[in-house]
Amino acid sequence: MCSREKSLSVQQLIEGQEMLVLELVLIVVLQFEGNRGGELHLYHRSGDDVVLTCNSPSSSYSCSNVTWFYSTDTRSASLSEVQNGKVDQSSPRAARLNVDSNCSLIINNITAEDAGAYACRFGSGTTFDGIVLLSVLTISPSPPGADPTKDEDFTLQCSLVRFSELGPCPEKSLLWVDETGSELLGEGVGFKSGGQTGCDTYINVKLQSSSNRRYTCQFVEGDTVKVEAHYTPVFKVIRGEGVHIYHRAGDDAVLSCKRPSSSRSCSAVDWFYTTAENMERQHEVHGGKVQSSARAARLRLDNNCSLIINNISAEDAGRYTCQLWDGGRFDTDVHLNMMSISPSPPGADPTKDGDFTLQCSLERSRGLGPCPEKSLLWVDETGSELLGEGVGFKSRGQTGCYSDLTVKLQRSSNRTYTCQFVEGNIMKIEAHYPPVFKASTDWSPLSFIMMTLRITALILMVGITVGIIRTRGSKKPQKDINVHDAVDDDPVDYENDEERSAATFC
CATH class of the missing domain: 2.60.40.10 (Immunoglobulins)
Known part of the structure; x- marks a missing residue:
């Protein structure tokens, strides 16, 4: 029994020494620039899902032999995130880690804390089959608890978090641009740029009356944008x-x-x-x-x-x-x-058949759902509701926001059909439909002549009537040339003699 325990302790010691050697190798590999030819640099935004690939030495290798290590810098020990193809459940981010069929390490919903160096190894060797340097770009109000909806202006901070041994970001590698792609330098309308310090940059933003206002932080290497993050102010x-x-x-x-x-x-x-x-x-x-x-x-x-x-x-x-x-x-x-009422189907001609169908429809927002039951009603010109089947009509009821009424043509100019949308006891809208009857337009030559004669006779009668009225109006009543005077009740007549120029009275 003692010999077996001694054998196990020796084996554990050997495995521990191998792990220490691997950690030291990882530190050495990452520390010297000349050994970074096989590195893969990845740039992602906070919240992305990331796939870190591992180069399998051959197709015969199983993912059950893969191990993934993680380190934030060369001064700290590397952490074993995956051992023998399985995620180490002791890792605080184990719920966000996964290994796919290609032995790649998948990290869901990454944060700034996930930035660093990752190395994978197949088998029990001392060499790594893949090294991935993950950089994460974040953009958020500064300080973290700031609420841009409460103040007139606020500050945005953009940070690129990466493996510490890479050093600070190159000068002018972090840029601010607006929604049009124009770089925001110094101070302008609605902003004031704070410039770049290491791998951080700030911009002061004033609330703008525009729904399209967007601020973008870019990390540029040479002439290539490696990663960018967007921020749209959330206004109250x-x-x-x-x-x-x-x-x-x-x-x-x-x-x-x-x-x-x-x-x-x-x-x-x-x-x-x-x-x-x-x-x-x-x-x-x-x-x-x-x-x-x-x-x-x-x-x-x-x-x-x-x-x-x-x-x-x-x-x-x-x-x-x-x-x-x-x-x-x-x-x-x-x-x-919107309510509409029309013959159904749309191409139907109500003037040709003895009866036809009217369709009433209410178009509205999709989110409102179908119309309430019995909210579409048919009434006639007297306001009486048309239910079921009656004289000259047959109602088919309501389906959703549609209602049909079959109507028989009746030779009455006062016949009107009305569709109403009623909500509760209130009529919200109504539409009317009077049937249109086809008038005969077939004219024979005799009919045309007779109509012409009737019109001519009517014109002559109107002319004669007008002439008679004018003639009667031009005649004046004859003047009475006799002068009547009464003295002592005896009438005296003075006759105007045309031969005398004047009359003398005594």
Whole structure:
């Protein structure tokens, strides 16, 4: 028994010496520049998943013989992350490590602490089959607890963490660029660059009224960008309660944007549109200007920054978001619901058949789901609801946001069919459909002549009537040339004698 324990202790001592030798070899290999011909340099952003490859000496080697070592610098001992192809569960990051079928070491969701030197070995030899130097680029508000949504400006810190023996980063290797790719040097509109110190660089940022503001930190070696990280400021978002508006096809819709009282210009307003069919967001208005699109000619902003859509159609239904920047972000969602009523199928001609089908549909935002049951109603011109089957109609009920009504043609100009969308006890929108009857346009020559004679006779009658009226109006009543006077009740007549020029009275 003692001899066996002695044999085991000797074996453990030998394995411990081998591990120490391997650690020393790793330190020596990484310390001298001339021995780095087989190194692989990897650059990644914080949060990436990384694959560190190991060059197998032959295809016959099994991953059960692979060991992975890790070191942050040459002054500390290397750590064994993988032994005999299995992740060392004592490692604090064991849950993020894995070995694939190629014996590569996979690190998920890397952090700055994962930067350093990695070496792999097959079998029990003293040489390494792969050395990988992993550098990690991070970008975040500085100090770490800073909240860019609360202050007028804040500081961004960009750091490249790498194997310490590589030394500081070359001068001007860490650059700041904006969303257009322009380098941010010194001080400019909305920023002040702090320059580079070692492998760190800072930039002071002022809150900008723009949803597209983005800051990018790049690590450049020579003329090559090895890695870059992006940061988009997260502004405080105030979202107003969603507004639902209802319109008929062909209407002009006005979508209101709620603005704080301090906001005066529409140049800080963006409008986004999410279609009824899918959730892809389209940029309709940027900086107060309508963007190029198939319906740009029907869009405009008024003085209140409201979006006006002329002659709306089913394709215009959906969710519209007004995004306003004014020291923060103010979002207003407007859900445009559009009702249409038309013969079904669309090519049907209600003038040719004895009956036809009307389809009423309500198009709205996809996220709102189907219309509530019994929310689409048919009524006639008297306001009476059309249910089931009756004189001149047959209702098929409602399916989702559609309702059909089969109508028999009736020779009545007052016949009107109305579709209503009712929510609770409130009618939100209604559309009307009066059937169109075909008028006969077949004219024979005799019919044309008779119609011409009737029109001519009518014109003559009107002319004669007007002439009679004018003639009667031109005749004046005859003057009474007899002068009547009464004295003592005896009438005295004075006759105007045409031969005398005057009369003398005594």
